[in-house]
Amino acid sequence: MNARRFTFPLFPLAAAIWLGPWVAAADNFTDPPAPSLGVSTLSNGQRRVTFGPYPAGNIFRMLRKSSLGDPWLEDLTGAFSNLTWTAPAVASNVFHQLEVTPLSSNALLTTTVLSKLAYGPTPELLDRLATVGADVYIHEQLNPETIVERAATAAPAINSLMATFGSPTTVIPSGNNATGPGTADIHDLRAWLVLNAVNADRQLHEILTQFFENHFVTEFGKSANYFIGRQYGQSAPDRLAADFEWREVNRWRQVLLSTNGTFLDMLRISAESPAMIIYLDTYTSRANGANIPNENYSRELMELFTMGVDNGYDQGDITNMAPCWTGWTFEIVATNNAGNPFATQSTTQIAPGSLNPTAVTNLLGAWALNYRVNAHATYSKRIFAGKMVPARFGLPYTTKLYGGNITPGLYQLDIPARTGTNGFADGYDVVNHLASLPFTQEFISVKLCRLLVHDGFQIGYDFTDPALSEEGRLVKACMAAWENGNPKGQIRAILATIFNSSLFRGPGGNAHKVKTPLEFCVSAIRALRQSTNGTGAFGSFTAATDGYGVVYSSGARQVQGNNSPLMRQGGMSLFNRDAPDGYAEAGDNWVNAGALAERIRFVQTLLMAGSDTNKNDANTALLNNTTDPVSLVRKRLPLVADQKDAAKVADLFLGLLYPGEGRASLGVYRTIALDFLNTADDGIASSPFTNLTPSNAAGAAYDTRLRGLASMLLTLQRFQEQ
């Protein structure tokens, strides 16, 4: 025989046959191309087919037929190994075809949904969504008030932390040993946020809380410094500053729980928050007489909080808007005046006979939004003078009437001269107007799409272009949902638009983003977190945190939490960002060699047994992140024989940690996992897993093996994604 006649004759195509619900193949991400194929003959005459990876590839099959008119039949003569198929020589020409079956659309959507509407899958949520389907979960999460929230059952500390948060009328105590409302510091607020992220049933509510808190970014440390500057002592500055953060986040959460909460509602809360008024310096800005107001808030309000950079405004608009905000400040007022922005400073003294009776530190009251008439620019203002909505927005935006304008498409904002307390209305006129503009609709929609789909959305689409990209079409649909609601700008309507989009639901929305440090830490805990007795009660989980273990480090007045995992992984200090753009969504801001090493170190401490001396990685708070992978295995694989079966254990963890990849894609990871299970701790000697006795006792070989396995798998590239 002439060997050449038996070379592999033909691989016409890879049949990525996938009749999903999405349309329009915009790019290789939404409609993955067929894998590339290569054919070779080995020296022993065997033929080998090598092919490229396929997203979420679950099953490979090789099909063959002898002539073009025959049906395709599976060719079982060869064997798959990762991305190759090797078969013995055959005596005649045949046609072959590689068939890739990806994960089912529900399985894929499930992983998307649990990664975007939630801080990652838990074992129990994977089970539940496999049964009820991802759309049931989406519907629930869009209506969080209908979900019975059990987070405080799983983590009772949520309630005890809540008991230390104040209300707008709380007098914040200053003594270090004080307890009760108003005594929480920023670490407590951060721990509360993490506990909710880990435990909440209303996961999307938690995702959105952090999203808007980060969008309307403020800096705890700057508020605290303000109070230090006012001579507050002991714990008071930190508590007062933390209280400002709590109050705004609590108000946002109320809006998100109401069925028709709007972006304008959220924006107003931010504008009214003393944390923002300090952060961007509004409280010192004056424009009475010839004074030049501070431009900081006006610039960032348009650039970062509403319209997007250079999107429909210019420096002149910043300059003209700045005087509108003059007078917006905050003051310590009698508690019954906490809701009255025109109230005068409290006159009740804490210690009437003291040396400095009128110092703010000696006044009894609550710090609240306050309007200072004599700082305000009373003259009339014109912003966006003569500016027309650009043609790229199309209808209805180019012909709408904005504000009091009578020219269609003109979005000029005229604010009349106002004196006395009437001047306070300037700020509200500004935010009402900004929230109505297509620029704001576009930018906020883009940011939500970046959060929930992928990082590649930008402002500036030509929405009238017939060849508008799939991303542009989704933003346009979000804007339509914003525009067509009553009231306009309902957050749930925008979210529903995204969740119903083909882009979100298909491969183009799956696992294209890198987790932030917060998302990474919380998702690692959740991935291993199952209630061993099904009660969901505190203490029954196979992975847990007290919240502080993610955000806290001990030490003197650690405003940032310097040695906390979130700080080590790239400087994520919750409620406390110095730059007003908020922490990044895009992965390239988080992924670098040093930060990846810190992510790996965090996972390794998370999986270490409590007795491991390395678990306290220069931060004792890490000891409060606990895991018990053996109990997780026992729960999922009740038979002892299965618990000793390396393949079953490996497949269990691969399924829990990478539910969106598909079995066929995980070949290398599976090989590594099996190798890991069958190797001794030194990484050299063989140590068959089946010989180990299942035990979760600290130091037991089986326990160490599983801790190592879970840790190792959580440190690989694919777990960085969502």
Add this chain to the structure above:
Amino acid sequence: MAYINVLSRRDFLSHTLRTGAALGLASLTQVPPFARRALAESGIGLNGKKLLFIFLRGANDALNSLIPIRDSSYSLVNRPNLFITSDAGTNYATTGPCDFPTGLSSTFSYADGIRSGNGFAALHPSLKFLAPVYNAGDLALIHRVGYPRQSRSHFDSQAYWETGEPNSSGREGIFYRTLVESGLPTSNPLSGVSIQSGLPTLLKGSQAALTNLSDPTRYDLLGLPHAAATGDRKAMNAILAAQPAKFGDKRSRTLLELQYQNMVSTLNLFATIDFTEAGNTFQDNGITDGAGSSAYSLFPTTNAKNGGGTLSKYVVDAGAYSFFEQLKGAALILNNTDAVIAGTEMTGFDTHNNQGGANGAGTFNSQHANLLTRVGWAIYALRKYFKTYNNKVDWNNLVVVTLTEFGRTSIQNTSNGTDHAEGGMMLVAGGGVKGYQKNGRPSGIYACHPTDSIPWVTGPAGSMFGVAGRYLQRAVDYRSVLGEIIRDHLGASTDQLGRIIPGYTTPGEHLQFGGVSSGDSTSILGELDVV
């Protein structure tokens, strides 16, 4: 996926041991054509020259740093709370060396503008430690730096500085492109390094991973399990074994793959460098102002290592320690590895509110003055470090450059601060820098004098209000400064520079020889020949 695959450390070592680096490189199949070409034409990384950058984030107030003290518009009227006073006994028109006011009771007790010696400008008193560097001829201070159609957004403008592409949506760093042109990232996993919370845009790009560490002392894995004899070998083996695993293409996967590869390739490169606090023993080689009988520590990371160790003798405020920890990391890496570009950032320059003027004697209470003490001491300390402790690079082969996104308003706001504006200031330092009395120059100050070819016009209709009647108008494009450094110091060819800074030789830009910028009809000086 098409990308340059940075070699794993093991691959790299085996290649270099077997055939030498250049041959090993040529034998690699994944070296793209441009990188092979770069090896042939570039001096970058081969001429022994290195670069250290410090990005001053938030926009440093140039007018209160290099002060146009003889401009009548630099005044108490325009800057009532920020104004730096003139010393009644000093004639600021005098030319010569920069004053270095010493011998007073505390390190920073002099509160007036320091005569720079160019006959017009003065240094903020907190920049006094620039004086010894300046007088050695190793420092260029460049005023009125900007670019056409200046953005006043922090984030856009920082990006434009870092990409070298004003008003572009590109997000590929200028130093990243410099290193890619050098071909180094294909052979050396550690060619460009930042020591800060995240990789800056300066070093970002899609084809190769450059390195960021936030804390070099922690750059090591713990291991789980951790065996007595083999440490973290088992965990590390698994991570290494997983590197070649191929998955379907997704938007973040090239980034993750390259940065994982960079991590596993660089984890062991720092073992011989002592980054610890105990290892911070670097001291001045002489006695400077306020030091008494013992030399100052160069990198103030604790109170005891801060100047004379007591508040009145501090050289920086106590809030500066983390910055100097990072600066030390960048300096040690440049000095002890083959990295060519390293740097860090300093934040806090966005002084809208309560910016402050000069510090009072022996105090650190003015926001902006504190930041400037850090800048001044950083330059002073880097010079001494690379002159005294030089290993793989010395001061004569190093350039230190500061960047900042724009300058601030000429007139203060009612918050006693300044808002976003235009022209800013750059510092360029190094033994090879053409500063005071080098190459016959009477001054190391550029673009801050009424006799400049594009004069600094004084008064209410002058340069300080040259844009929109409010902002300092630029006379220098930052790309001219960086371009000159990349070509004449780091050794890029003219062709390479054209790729590193797109449009560098475009006629209308006038970046090289100066002229009227077609972007906004503003006259600029072109390259200043500072290196």
